[in-house]
Amino acid sequence: MAPRQTADREGPYVLRDRTRASVFGAIVTKGPIARSEIAQLTGLSQATVTKAVAPMIAAGYVAEQEGSSGGRGRPRVPLHICPERRFAVGVKVTEREAVGVVVDFAGRVVAGGRVRLESPEVPEAVAGVRRLVRQLLAEKPEFRERTFDLGVAVGGAVDLDRKVLRASPILGWQDVPLGTLLEERTGLRTVVENDVNALAVAEQWFGVGVDVPWFAVVTLGAGVGSALVLDGKLMHGARGAAGELGHIVVEPGGRQCRCGNRGCLEAIASEPAILASIAEAGGPSGIDIEAAVGLARAGDAPAFTAFMRAGVALGAGIATLANLVNPARIVLSGEGLVASDLLMGSLRETFAARTLLPADAYELITRPLPDEAWARGAAAVALRDIFTGPLEESPNRPLRGAGSSLTP
Ligand SMILES: [Zn+2]
The missing domain is CATH 3.30.420.40 (ATPase, nucleotide binding domain)
Incomplete structure (x- = not known):
């Protein structure tokens, strides 16, 4: 069994054993990969990688590629995760x-x-x-x-x-x-x-965040949320509340948010908020988001305007995020993307108007993902x-x- 690694008890939770995590991460995302390549990728010395890998191999989590030349423990032998x-x-x-x-x-x-x-x-x-x-x-x-x-x-x-x-x-x-x-x-x-x-975390390891050290995920749906990966590290904040994009104010004095403030992004661009905007503008109340999307696509003015307003608010909020941390890639996901044809025009326009760098300095992509x-x-x-x-x-x-x- 692998020896217990020395934990970094001073540091934040995710840094308990940064060396082993980055070696594991390299093998999971890039394997089969040789020790020398892991060293290059992580910036660790080859000796450190070899030392980190030994207990993983001993415990059966990582194996050397069969049929590779070089003998056990040699730097060029590719390593892979043992999935089972x-x-x-x-x-x-x-x-x-x-x-x-x-x-x-x-x-x-x-x-x-x-x-x-x-x-x-x-x-x-x-x-x-x-x-x-x-x-x-x-x-x-x-x-x-x-x-x-x-x-x-x-x-x-x-x-x-x-x-x-x-x-x-x-x-x-x-x-x-x-x-x-x-x-x-x-x-x-x-x-x-x-x-x-x-x-x-899933995107960082297996999705569109692989090899993108600076990226953000923004989710639309029942709420509006974001996650920030900065210089390869997921930001939690001092008290676990980093990335609360849904609660930055984009319409001062606007609609009451469930957090207690007024005019939060989430109070305008979440699905319940879009439905509330439609009802307030004289449209039907008690409908679900699919019905609202249908109305807006059919040209219903209150519904169309509600989605436009949500898109403007999202563009403003995401531009704030972009100006603060300058991610290379911003991934929009969540069930709210069912309305992306209605949201993205006003979203992109507002985003472009509010970012310091030209909008094409940020790769803004939509990525519908299953539950x-x-x-x-x-x-x-x-x-x-x-x-x-x-x-x-x-x-x-x-x-x-x-x-x-x-x-x-
Ligand atoms: Zn709020």
């Missing part, structure tokens, strides 16, 4: 449902499922996640035998070290020890992360935790209580 060595579960929790996936150690989705939540209350969500985890792990014996980690993605500010959801306006939760509750109920070591951050992508992001966060934490497989606590029934 260990699995992780990722779950995205919303007010209506929990969506989950099992990923292998290379981050590939190997199973998926979802459960409806009867209410957005904490006990119902915890019970729902437990049901979902049990359902997913029941699919294959190797999932039950080799899954020890659960990543959970939720909207809101998260205290990673304490595994506490500090505040989630969208779920109406405050100071919920979600990680501890789920560890007790599932027996899996649990990490909780902001949902947009989780999506950004499952968020759950995969949550699983990627669990993998990140394995890469940075101890390689031991047994969770921090012994399996007990309800959790033991997960591994019949």
Whole structure:
């Protein structure tokens, strides 16, 4: 078994073992890759890479490419992740449902499922996640035998070290020890992360964030969120609330936001806000977003104007983000992209008018992703935790209580 690595206890959570994380990251995203190439890619010395890789190989997480010349431990022998060595579960929790996936150690989705939540209350969500985890792990014996980690993605500010959801306006939760509750109920070591951050981790490793050290993810839907990867590092902020793009003010004195302020981007450009704008302008009320999109496409003035207004607000908000941190690529995603044909014109126009650099200095792309992508992001966060934490497989606590029934 791999020796426990010395943790960087001074630094923020994600920097617990930066060396091993970057070596693991290089092998996951670029493998098969030789030690010398990992050294080049990460800026680490070849000796450091060789030292970091040894326990990974000993524990069976990484292997040398068969048939390669050079002998064991030689710098030019390509290394690859052993995907079947260990699995992780990722779950995205919303007010209506929990969506989950099992990923292998290379981050590939190997199973998926979802459960409806009867209410957005904490006990119902915890019970729902437990049901979902049990359902997913029941699919294959190797999932039950080799899954020890659960990543959970939720909207809101998260205290990673304490595994506490500090505040989630969208779920109406405050100071919920979600990680501890789920560890007790599932027996899996649990990490909780902001949902947009989780999506950004998945993009950074497996998606459009690979090889882009400066990028941002902006999500549209029930809320508006963002995640920032700056110089290759995901920004959490001092208290887990970095990237709260939805709560920057774009219409001072405007509509009340659920955070308590007025005129927040989310109070204008989220789906509920667009529906409210339509109703306020004399359009129908009580319709859903698909109906609103249909009306706007058919030329209905209140609906069309509401989407235009949302696009202007988003353009202004995203320009602020661009001016502050200068990402090379800005990825727009989320279920709100169903209306991208209505939003993007005014969004791009406002963005171009408000950025200091010419708009083409930023690559602004839309990227519709399935619900499952968020759950995969949550699983990627669990993998990140394995890469940075101890390689031991047994969770921090012994399996007990309800959790033991997960591994019949
Ligand atoms: Zn707000």
